[in-house]
Amino acid sequence: MSQPLATTSTVENATQGIIFPPGDLYSDEPPLESDLHREQIELLVRLIKWYWRERQDFYATGNLTVYFSPNQKKSEAKLKLYSLKGVQEYWIADWRLQQIEIYRKDAAQLRLVATLLPNDDITSPLLLGFSARVQRLFA
DSSP states (O other): OOOOOOOOSSHHHHHTTOOOOOSOOOOSSOOOOOHHHHHHHHHHHHHHHHHTTTOSSOOOOSOOOOOOOTTOOOOHHHHHHHHHTTOOEEEEEETTTTEEEEEEEETTEEEEEEEEOTTSEEEOTTSTTOEEEHHHHTO
């Protein structure tokens, strides 16, 4: 038999017994995400789900990494970090040049496998059945 939920009269009573972690946790890894990036990832997941709304053979979740900022520079350190964290594929989209660089894991390291131009089609072995003309992604 379930017990009724206790009602609390104050915030102090409601949070009593909860251990809050410190907000200034140290990490020696570079900051890679922001709220804007999270929102862009959520938008991409929603677009993928809409694009494949008729299909039942895929799953899209928020474990994508998408950067749209021209200030996000590719670096060997970042590629090494992503490789260590298990990232299988990494796209760098340059809206100014209208191109996408694709890095894929090869021998435990992300390596550039293609630079796609506007008239190329982008596909991914991780997104089975996905194909889009690069220029449409920048429209």
